[in-house]
Amino acid sequence: MRQHNIPRLVIGAPRGRSGKTTVTIGLLAALVYSLKLVVQPFKKGPDFIDPSWLSRVTGRACRNLDGFLMSSETIRSSFVRHSRDADVAVVEGAMGLFDGVDLEGSGSTAEIARAIAAPVILVVDTTRMTRSVAPLVQGFMHFDPQVTVAGVILNQVARPRHEQMLRGALEKYCGIPVLGVFPRGKKLIIPDRHLGLIPAGERDELQQALAEIAHMARECLDLDGLLAVARKAPPLEDIAGEVGAAGERPDGDGPVIGVFRDRAFSFYYPENLEALEEAGARLIFIDALHDPALPEVDALYIGGGFPEVFAGQLEANEGLRKDVCRAIEAGLPVYAECGGLMYLGRRLTWQGRTYQMCGALPFDVVMDGKPCGHGYEVVEVSGENPFFPTGSLIRGHEFHHSRLVNIDPELRYAFRVVRGCGIDGEKDGLTYKGVLAAYNHIHALAVPQWAEALVGRARQWRRTTRTA
The missing domain is CATH 3.40.50.300 (P-loop containing nucleotide triphosphate hydrolases)
Known part of the structure; x- marks a missing residue:
């Protein structure tokens, strides 16, 4: 060595x-x-x-x-x-x-x-x-x-x-x-x-x-x-088989994953973005505050951040919100964490005002004055979802002042919370069609199968939609 x-x-x-x-x-x-x-x-x-x-x-x-x-x-x-x-x-x-x-x-x-x-x-x-x-x-x-x-x-x-x-x-x-x-x-x-x-x-x-x-x-x-x-x-x-060593970069024909990255959504570990590229994806970055429409993508990754601070601008960008909602209804693979989860709901209430969000998932979000979940989170995959096999354990972390209310009882959950809070102290990871949205933040070095799964779903979507 x-x-x-x-x-x-x-x-x-x-x-x-x-x-x-x-x-x-x-x-x-x-x-x-x-x-x-x-x-x-x-x-x-x-x-x-x-x-x-x-x-x-x-x-x-x-x-x-x-x-x-x-x-x-x-x-x-x-x-x-x-x-x-x-x-x-x-x-x-x-x-x-x-x-x-x-x-x-x-x-x-x-x-x-x-x-x-x-x-x-x-x-x-x-x-x-x-x-x-x-x-x-x-x-x-x-x-x-x-x-x-x-x-x-x-x-x-x-x-x-x-x-x-x-x-x-x-x-x-x-x-x-x-x-x-x-x-x-x-x-x-x-x-x-x-x-x-x-x-x-x-x-x-x-x-x-x-x-x-x-x-x-x-x-x-x-x-x-x-x-x-x-x-x-x-x-x-150096350690043999170095973790995260660069693999093949996209050749131009890989699936396109859109990443919301702007002042509202800025919580991304560099390794997560690199892992998607190393798995063969091409990344394009989307500004949820200013981009008027959703570009042609094969999957979405919406990370955490502070959507409540920019809720007015997110609400005003109606064209993008509607495009995201339509794409989800069509089955587009979407992985969303914390702030991304909040964005996919119907409404967000903060400091006495309520703002319209995407409406892709049937729940509302209320901001509290103190953390609702703070620290490491461990979940067991207990339900069907687009990205993780049932029975597996996923380690991550959460830090959110928001909570979900008015959740449609028909919505399904992918995770059973072993440690932490999640959505209600017992469950996390809402699923709908191609969407998995959770409070749990993951790190690609801790959950290496995540990037391959998301890119794999994006490839499948690309083959299906481009040959239809």
């Missing part, structure tokens, strides 16, 4: 809301804008919004690594595949370093660090803390001998004397380097951070903000020290 020397870091913390995203964005911006390095970003766990920012900062698609959804071999293979041409790779963790779904820490950031043999930089929120930073950091250093905590970044430091006390305690009791200090009140502000949405007209403002972030982060971080730690990571080997 070929070995790859990939400098790499995992950004972890004792708990959530310690400043990992702030530090990661600042570090990436400094490495890219100030040092002109090629940086490959990763995000631990299921997430779409933070990766969109890590992608914008680095100019490279951020990849998700998840120990609940993926095996260690899959994680390592994906990491090597996407990092081997980069100068350095940075993984932003989630929650506390050792927090997982069980007492063994399954699915934790530490599990990712072990899988890719990466040193961890611990971001510590030092609010109202001085000498106590030492036993805190010491505990993280020695909790798991397979995880190397190689440096600390101090966040929310009040004043020079506060910094001096923190540094002194870490030096005396831990012997670990301090590789960055972010003063209290100093924030990295990106325009329109809410929902991860940046209007095209704000692109100049975004670039200016990133340049300012890079300058500030370079003042706060020891970039040379961080890179030295990253370069000490041991070589990683």
